[in-house]
Amino acid sequence: MRSGKLVALIHFRAVAIVMAGLIATALLLWSDGVDAQTFETRAKQAFLMDAETGAVLYAKNADELMVPASMAKIMTVEVIAEEMRRGRITDATEFVISEDAWRRGGAPSRGSTMFAELGSTVKLWDLLRGIIVQSGNDAAIAAAETIAGSEGAFGRMMTQRARELGLTRSFFTNATGFHDPDQLTTARELALLTRHFIETSPEIYTLYAEEEFTWNDIRQRNRNPLLTMGIGADGVKTGFVSESGYGLVGSAVQLDQRLILVVNGLESARDRAIEARRLLEWGFRAFEPRQLFEAGETVGHARVYGGDANYVSLVAHAPVRVLMPRGADERLSARIVYRGPLQVPVKKGDEIGIIQVMRGDALALEAPLFAAEDISQGTLTQRALDAIWELASGAVRRAIFGSESG
Numbered sequence: 223m224r225s226g227k228l229v230a231l232i233h234f235r236a237v238a239i240v241m242a243g244l245i246a247t248a249l250l251l252w253s254d255g256v257d258a259q260t261f262e263t264r265a266k267q268a269f270l271m272d273a274e275t276g277a278v279l280y281a282k283n284a285d286e287l288m289v290p291a292s293m294a295k296i297m298t299v300e301v302i303a304e305e306m307r308r309g310r311i312t313d314a315t316e317f318v319i320s321e322d323a324w325r326r327g328g329a330p331s332r333g334s335t336m337f338a339e340l341g342s343t344v345k346l347w348d349l350l351r352g353i354i355v356q357s358g359n360d361a362a363i364a365a366a367e368t369i370a371g372s373e374g375a376f377g378r379m380m381t382q383r384a385r386e387l388g389l390t391r392s393f394f395t396n397a398t399g400f401h402d403p404d405q406l407t408t409a410r411e412l413a414l415l416t417r418h419f420i421e422t423s424p425e426i427y428t429l430y431a432e433e434e435f436t437w438n439d440i441r442q443r444n445r446n447p448l449l450t451m452g453i454g455a456d457g458v459k460t461g462f463v464s465e466s467g468y469g470l471v472g473s474a475v476q477l478d479q480r481l482i483l484v485v486n487g488l489e490s491a492r493d494r495a496i497e498a499r500r501l502l503e504w505g506f507r508a509f510e511p512r513q514l515f516e517a518g519e520t521v522g523h524a525r526v527y528g529g530d531a532n533y534v535s536l537v538a539h540a541p542v543r544v545l546m547p548r549g550a551d552e553r554l555s556a557r558i559v560y561r562g563p564l565q566v567p568v569k570k571g572d573e574i575g576i577i578q579v580m581r582g583d584a585l586a587l588e589a590p591l592f593a594a595e596d597i598s599q600g601t602l603t604q605r606a607l608d609a610i611w612e613l614a615s616g617a618v619r620r621a622i623f624g625s626e627s628g
Contacts, residue, residue: 261504263497266487269409270505273417273480277545277587279505284410287391288486291461292357292399293471296415297380299353303423304383305369316343317364327359327398336361337438350426355435356442359398366397373397387418401463409484412471416458416482430457447495448472453502468494474502481505509545517541524574526597527563534568535594544579544587555580568597
């Protein structure tokens with residue numbers, strides 16, 4: 223534990239404990255039972271999450287940096303969507319197919335292409351279909367050049383957008399997914415990006431379910447093998463370069479439940495299709511939702527310095543639910559993480575920290591927590607007592623952890 227950060231373990235029985243001089247509210251959430259059902263995949267990296275709750279159902283090397291190949295085009299489309307939201311491009315915007323876009327990404331490239339003609343212009347929604355359905359590199363380069371002036375500048379926009387979305391490890395250099403040793407992401411961050419895109423750009427997301435698109439009299443089918451399997455899939459994007467192996471970001475809905483998956487590092491397109499389907503079907507079959515806290519229910523408390531109360535109650539605005547193996551009890555642990563002690567005033571609705579629920583060693587859920595009430599400045603006596611408490615707890619921290627801070 224580092225100074226300035228309180229970590230509280232969560233369980234069903236409420237107790238108060240002192241941890242290294244820091245008072246933390248502790249709850250306990252646990253039940254004895256059988257181990258979680260296991261799943262094995264040939265994918266080098268794999269990740270499966272419930273879209274509504276963010277619950278992680280499966281993770282294999284999920285935070286390992288990997289080459290995204292054409293799966294990077296999900297961020298390309300996210301940047302386009304953000305430019306649309308800001309009014310910088312509209313349905314009437316025309317994207318010019320430059321010589322570079324045509325030569326590197328068009329018919330001469332013999333790669334994934336929209337087959338747009340050199341010097342032609344493409345309207346926004348046709349360009350989006352070219353990127354999404356056909357994985358057109360010519361369309362992606364044209365988007366980058368029109369929006370940012372160059373593909374390199376657009377890559378910097380992609381990385382900046384990743385940071386704005388809280389994706390701290392992803393780094394992008396181009397709009398196509400062409401291999402660049404500096405263009406890297408993780409399976410977890412690709413899934414989180416996809417979840418955000420589904421929630422914020424539903425109109426564009428529907429394009430991912432289109433099974434074919436014709437441009438320049440050339441009809442091409444969507445490269446996503448999940449769309450024709452009858453498993454409720456409606457996206458998202460395949461990828462392959464020799465440095466990455468075969469990868470896929472997929473999403474499917476069954477009985478009003480949406481799952482998002484990422485697999486990468488497979489040896490063939492057939493393996494990619496098989497492993498992605500297996501992982502999705504296992505997720506739908508093996509798990510059921512379990513609610514831990516109602517929306518507005520007190521989850522825990524955070525320490526307040528100098529207030530008219532020593533603690534503020536923390537609540538979630540939405541129900542806190544995790545997905546658990548069907549018919550099995552499994553040990554859960556959780557913690558509240560926030561930077562504190564909090565300074566007054568604290569206003570009801572202020573975002574204070576997060577609750578992290580762990581299933582074994584895997585992060586199963588992370589959700590924001592908010593102040594349930596106002597905390598105003600306390601009396602002079604209360605503030606003096608808090609000052610004494612902070613000095614004493616700081617001394618304990620220094621005695622145990624030395625002068626390290628962070």
